[in-house]
Amino acid sequence: MKVGIVGLPRSGKTTVFSALTGQQPDPALPPGRTTLGTVRVRDPRLEALHKLYPPAKLIFAEVVFADVAAAPGRKGLDRASLTAMRDFDAFAQVLRGFPDETGAPPDPARELADLEAELVLADLDVVERKLPRLQKGEKPAFPAEKELLGRLKEQLDANRPLRLAGLSAAEARNLSGYAFLSQKPLLAVLNVPEAAVREPVPEALAAAAAERQVRVLVLSGEVERQIAELDEESAREFLRDLGLVESAAQRFIAAAYGLLDLISFFTVGDDEVRAWTIRRGTEAVAAAGKIHTDLEQGFIRAEVMRSEDLLALGSEAKCREAGKLRLEGKNYVVQDGDILHIRHGK
Structure with a gap:
C-alpha cells in the first residue's frame, strides 16, 4: 500500500511526511521525483500474540508513504508531480491550518477544492485524448470502454471527482490501467499549530469534506515531528500533556487502512509472528x-x-x-x- 502525501505549496506536507516516516526529502530533487518512507503498523493483537511465541521474530505490517517533489514557485501542482501521483493507491491531502508567512489566515476548504479541481482537470485531459481514438475505431481495452469514458467525461465536465461517479467494482477494475487521480481514495489532513490540535474541524472545511465524502484528520506536523524524535515513554508523556491518547501517526495509519478498506490477518509460529495486509x-x-x-x-x-x-x-x-x-x-x-x-x- 502506497499513500501519497500531497498538498498545495506551503501546506506543510513535507513536514507531515517527515514526522510520519523519519525521512527528510532532498529539497534539491527535481519536480516529480518521489521520496518513500516505510512505517510499521503497530497492532496490539499482534504484539499480544508474540508473547505466546517469545522466541519468534515479530514482523509488523507496513505502510509506504510517498512525498513528491514539486516545482518551486508554483501555486498548484506541475505536470511531473501529477504524473508521479498516478502511482499511488490513495492520497492524504495536507491542508494548511495556520497563517502563512505573510500572516494570511488559512483557508483549508478552498485548498481542498483547488486540489480536487487540478485532479479532475488532469483526468479530463486523459479522457479527452482517449475518447476520439475510440470513436475513430481504435480497439477498446474492454467492452463498453467508449460508453464508460463518455459517462466519466460528463462527471468530470461537472467538476466532480471520479470517486463519486458510482462506479461498479467491475468498472473500477476495468479503469485501473488509466490510474485516474480523482478516482483514488482521499483523506484530508488539517495541519494545525500545537495549540489547535484538540479544536474541532472548521465548519467550512467540515462541510466541504462532507460534500466530497472525505474524512478529515487533524494533526500538527510540528508536534508529530517532535514526538517522532522521543523515546516511547517520553512520547506517551508528551501526548498526555497535550490531552491525546495516541499519536497522529497511528491515527493516520488507521485512517489509511480504512480509506483503502484494508484488514490484517496473522501467521504465527516458533519462527515468526507476522501481520499481513489484504483488502477486505x-x-x-x-x-x-x-x-x-x-x-x-x-x-x-x-x-x-x-x-x-x-x-x-x-x-x-x-x-x-x-x-x-x-x-x-x-x-x-x-x-x-x-x-x-x-x-x-x-
Whole structure:
C-alpha cells in the first residue's frame, strides 16, 4: 500500500511526511521525483500474540508513504508531480491550518477544492485524448470502454471527482490501467499549530469534506515531528500533556487502512509472528498467495483461528480442543484478525 502525501505549496506536507516516516526529502530533487518512507503498523493483537511465541521474530505490517517533489514557485501542482501521483493507491491531502508567512489566515476548504479541481482537470485531459481514438475505431481495452469514458467525461465536465461517479467494482477494475487521480481514495489532513490540535474541524472545511465524502484528520506536523524524535515513554508523556491518547501517526495509519478498506490477518509460529495486509473481501487462496505464491498454487485448505480465541485460550492445542480451529476452503473470505495456517501440496 502506497499513500501519497500531497498538498498545495506551503501546506506543510513535507513536514507531515517527515514526522510520519523519519525521512527528510532532498529539497534539491527535481519536480516529480518521489521520496518513500516505510512505517510499521503497530497492532496490539499482534504484539499480544508474540508473547505466546517469545522466541519468534515479530514482523509488523507496513505502510509506504510517498512525498513528491514539486516545482518551486508554483501555486498548484506541475505536470511531473501529477504524473508521479498516478502511482499511488490513495492520497492524504495536507491542508494548511495556520497563517502563512505573510500572516494570511488559512483557508483549508478552498485548498481542498483547488486540489480536487487540478485532479479532475488532469483526468479530463486523459479522457479527452482517449475518447476520439475510440470513436475513430481504435480497439477498446474492454467492452463498453467508449460508453464508460463518455459517462466519466460528463462527471468530470461537472467538476466532480471520479470517486463519486458510482462506479461498479467491475468498472473500477476495468479503469485501473488509466490510474485516474480523482478516482483514488482521499483523506484530508488539517495541519494545525500545537495549540489547535484538540479544536474541532472548521465548519467550512467540515462541510466541504462532507460534500466530497472525505474524512478529515487533524494533526500538527510540528508536534508529530517532535514526538517522532522521543523515546516511547517520553512520547506517551508528551501526548498526555497535550490531552491525546495516541499519536497522529497511528491515527493516520488507521485512517489509511480504512480509506483503502484494508484488514490484517496473522501467521504465527516458533519462527515468526507476522501481520499481513489484504483488502477486505479477499479469499483464502489469494491471502495464501500474499504469504508465498507456492502456497496459492498448491492451496488445499486453510486452518483458521480467531486471534481473540488464541489469546484467550493460550495455545493452538486448546483452540483445537475447544472447537475454535476450523478448516476452510479456497473461497473462504478472510476476516480481520484471522490467524491462518495454509495446508498446501508440493
